[in-house]
Amino acid sequence: MIKLLMLGDSLVEWGDWEKHLPGAAVINRGIAGEMTEELSARLMDEIEDCPDPDAVLVQSGTNNLLMGYMFFPAIFTTMMQRLRLCYPQTPLILCSLTPMPIVAPQEIEQVNRELVQVATTTENCVFLDLVGPFNEQCLPITQPGFLADQVHLSTRGYQVWAGAISHCLTELFPKRYRG
Template identity: 75%
Template sequence: MLTLLMLGDSLVEWGDWSRHLPEVAVINRGIAGEMTEELSVRLMDEIEACPNPDAVLIQSGTNNLLFGYMLFPTMLITMLQRLRLCYPGIPLIVNSLMPMPIVAPQDLEEVNRELARAAAATENCHFLDTVRPFQEHCLPITHPGFLNDQVHLSTRGYQVWAATIKGLLKQLFPDTLPG
């Protein structure tokens, strides 16, 4: 079974990954309320605790963006460099920030552009765009992707996110995941 180390905030922590990605062994290392700089501080401990994942996904910056701290993608670059040194050859995945209704669309676009650039500058690193899938599969009234706080994901939001993750993992590991 494919092992995916997921690093991030409450969106990672509160995911029922065994339900949404049953064919993947997810090591859930999300911490609610965490800012990107806090993830950076604990990164080496996480690497030591999980020495052999097949892939690493980082979803971080939600809380930074909510507090107006737009420079966190720069911090992510150094984190990706450390991950690449410690996990040579395995795919790294930078998850875009979700299209939270509470965030100005232009701020979200700017941050996601920077996250995509950080991923592109790192060998074997992939940017996972979740904005388009949310726009296509989450409808505000009938299939909302977010809870009433407009930040945390609904069951539908987790389903869409998990399907997006699985789609990329199928591309990266075509012989490992079932069709």
């Protein structure tokens, strides 16, 4: 079983990962309401608490974007480099922001372009694009990906995200991961 450290905000914290990712032992370190700079501030404590994950997934920035703080992707540059230094061989997975209906698509596109750049300049880091899967697999009326607040994920949203994670883990660990 793959040991997956998940760092992020409420989207990570509120996920039923045991149900959605049965092939992974998820260490859920999501904190509701957290901004990216707060995740960065607690990063070393998280690394000390989980010294040997098989993979690390980072999802953050939703709250920054909702507060109008568009410059948070710069924080990812140093945060991902610290993860790389502390976990030199461990695959890192950097998630895009989801296409939240409450946020203008061009803002999400801008931030995600910057996150792609962070992932491509970080060794052994995969950018996990969630926009495509959400746009393809979540239908506003019959299979909505979001709750009424248009930010938090519905069961369908978590299924789609978990599917993308599972696919990524299968590619990273073809002989070890059985999602």
